Amino acid sequence: MSKDDTITSKDGLSKDFPLGEENVNYAKWFTGTSYLAGLGDPQLGTSNVTFEPGCRNWWHIHHKGGQVLICIAGRGWYQEEGKPAQELHPGDVVSIPPEVKHWHGAAKDSWFQHIALSVPAEGASAEWVEPVTDEQYASVEK
Template sequence: MAKNEDVKNGVIFPAGDKNVAYQDVFTGQSYLQGLVSDPDVSVGVGNVTFEPGCRNNWHIHHNGFQILLVTGGEGWYQEAGQPARRLHAGDVVVTKDGVKHWHGATKDSWFSHIAITAGTPEWLEPVDDAHYDALD
């Protein structure tokens, strides 16, 4: 059984529906629940939930940033050229404008974070299986 399976039930915020809109830039299944839908707010705020082994592609936020507030499970965050960082509930990650990075669940745990995002994302190549499988 996967660790932190209760994350899929939305421990703090609902996990949301299958993340169909971004399925082409994720390896594995993710879920997305928008949390702010005010047209006067210029940042996106959403709860992203990852099944074990799920991760997004490398990407860059242009003319903006991304803040991740980890709410459950265990995951990874990595910036290009840096070692991957294991994430747990309560961790905060700030990704500055123009920084290539990826994030997602560990192989054996569900993972969720609130993503606060400004700017325009540029989606790049997937995190290859050999790279991901080497993380411990």
């Protein structure tokens, strides 16, 4: 799928933010297909991330700098290790502190988009830990 496809109109996704290209650079840390569109200055680390239904990223940790998710379309999930998953809808904002193991992605029956903002910090990095298993994912959909 390319950025020119009409996913935004037929699937209820944002018409205000670009879909972007298939997220091939980070695909090994996602289950399913996602799309990535950088927003503004690349140094800012701000992107629109679009998840197809059922797509989610792996458990991961932002070291030194955290992350903020601003949900803009569809329905998704966010979960911190050891806590129940939170269902996400447009307008929800998630502030993820540094060093918190978590994952986020789409509901099984909905596309999902969020703006991801990296919180700047000297030496900030992301550590991809392990996939969210099908069993873990299925448990949040019950």
